[in-house]
Amino acid sequence: MKKFILATALLIGSAGVAIADNGAGLVGNTVVLKNDVxxxxxxxxxxxxxxxxxGPDGHLTQGEWRLLGDKICTTLGDTPENCTAPIRQPAIVGSxxxxxxxxEKFIEWTVxxxxGY
Structure with a gap:
């Protein structure tokens, strides 16, 4: 499960979705992730x-996120900070x-x- 949760930190940048106005497109919204199983x-x-x-088991983990240039960095629990690849397009509801x-396993995502729970 921890690998799946860590994948959330990579979601936005790996998919090419960006943060406009310091993340305003994500604040107050949820990214839903579905793995290959x-x-x-x-x-x-x-x-x-x-x-x-x-998480998939319903467990809630608190964390923090921040912008670092054109990347999103997240910290979940005691996991070290993880940053995305550069982001290029605004995140919007419905993306x-x-x-x-x-x-190398596929994850489907939706904003x-x-x-959203």
Whole structure:
């Protein structure tokens, strides 16, 4: 499960989605992730600094995020900070796509309005 949650930190940059206005497109919204075996995790961007991740088992993990140039960096629990690849397009509700995780397995993602859980 931890690998799946860590993949959330890579979601936005790996998919080519950017943050406009210091992350305004993500704040107050949720990124829903579905891995290759159907497990679903959700990342809620509750503020300009805080995230909450709901893992496939329903467990909630608090974390923080920040912009570092054109990258999003996240810290979840005691996991070291992880940064995305450069981001290029605004994140908006309804955005979706597919990306590969660190193990080359596919993850489907969608940005939904509000707290999606």
């Amino acid at each position: 159907g497990d679903i995790s959700k990342v809620y961007y509750s503020s300009a600094k805080s995230i909450e991740v709901q 979706s796509g597919t990306l590969k995780d660190a193990d 939904v309005a509000g707290k």
